[in-house]
Every structure is written in C-alpha cells, then in structure tokens.
Amino acid sequence: MNYQPVIRGISLCGLFLLIMSGAVPGAEQQTLRIHTSASAYVDFNVELADTDEKRRRGLMFRERLPRMSGMLFDYGRPRRVAIWMKNTNISLDILFINGDGRIVSIHERALPGSLEHMLSKGRVLAVLELNAGTVDEFSISVGDVVEHRIFSR
Numbered sequence: 266m267n268y269q270p271v272i273r274g275i276s277l278c279g280l281f282l283l284i285m286s287g288a289v290p291g292a293e294q295q296t297l298r299i300h301t302s303a304s305a306y307v308d309f310n311v312e313l314a315d316t317d318e319k320r321r322r323g324l325m326f327r328e329r330l331p332r333m334s335g336m337l338f339d340y341g342r343p344r345r346v347a348i349w350m351k352n353t354n355i356s357l358d359i360l361f362i363n364g365d366g367r368i369v370s371i372h373e374r375a376l377p378g379s380l381e382h383m384l385s386k387g388r389v390l391a392v393l394e395l396n397a398g399t400v401d402e403f404s405i406s407v408g409d410v411v412e413h414r415i416f417s418r
Contacts, residue, residue, distance in 0.1 A: 295414075297413045298413070306412075311413075312334075320340075324357070329355060337413060343364050347382040347385075356377055359371065363389055366417075367409075368407050369386055370385060
C-alpha cells in the first residue's frame with residue numbers, strides 16, 4: 266500500500282516546501298507601498314501581525330523571507346515599541362512608522378537571534394520588517410511614506 270502522511274490537509278512534502286519558502290499556511294498577503302524620495306514607489310507583499318499572538322511570534326523560527334516580502338506589525342494605536350530578534354533566523358531591516366505612515370526611524374541589518382532591544386524614536390503605529398539590505402537596495406529613508414490601509418492619510 267502506498268501511504269503518504271498528511272498533516273491537517275498538507276502532505277509532508279508540501280509542508281517542507283512551505284517551510285523552505287518562508288510562507289505560512291493561511292497567512293494573508295497584502296500589498297504595502299513605500300513612496301521613497303529616490304523613486305516613485307516600491308511595493309511589498311506583507312503579512313499583517315495585528316493581534317498580540319501574531320506580534321509575539323512575528324518572523325520567529327522562519328528560515329527565509331521571500332524577496333519583496335515582509336511583516337507589518339500593527340499596534341492599533343501609537344505607542345513606544347521595542348523589537349528584538351530572539352528566535353529570529355533572518356537578518357532584517359526594521360522600519361518604525363507613525364500613524365500617518367511616515368517612517369520615523371530605521372534599524373538596518375538586525376542580527377539574527379540578538380537580544381538587543383531596538384527602540385522606536387517616539388510613538389509609532391506600526392513596524393515593518395523586511396529582508397536585510399532592502400533599505401539600501403531601494404534607498405528607503407526616514408521621512409518616506411508607507412501606504413497601507415492601517416495608516417490614515
């Protein structure tokens with residue numbers, strides 16, 4: 266008999282491919298646009314972390330993040346935020362964004378597994394995590410504007 270194990274409707278082979286791709290089953294991808302001073306704009310596919318559980322987990326334990334992808338942490342209201350890289354295996358660029366969608370600070374190339382706290386400069390509504398080097402590649406800088414449904418404009 267030919268038997269292939271299945272975990273909640275996903276074959277082991279499919280599960281392996283999902284893990285290797287960095288995708289999370291059931292995670293909704295949304296488009297986020299950054300208007301930079303260097304170019305018109307750049308689009309990313311992001312997962313929205315808008316609950317305490319999703320924000321706590323973030324990108325922990327993932328082995329990779331697809332190019333032009335990221336995670337947007339929505340805190341619901343502006344507040345001071347501290348991010349760390351515990352159990353995160355991917356080097357990241359971290360963008361702190363105020364309620365109007367303006368980038369107020371950036372921490373580039375955060376080290377995987379680091380327990381250093383990266384603090385927002387002031388109160389922010391959201392944090393965007395992208396692959397390390399993305400900020401340099403697209404000349405993203407403080408003052409650039411992020412367009413997504415969570416920001417009022």
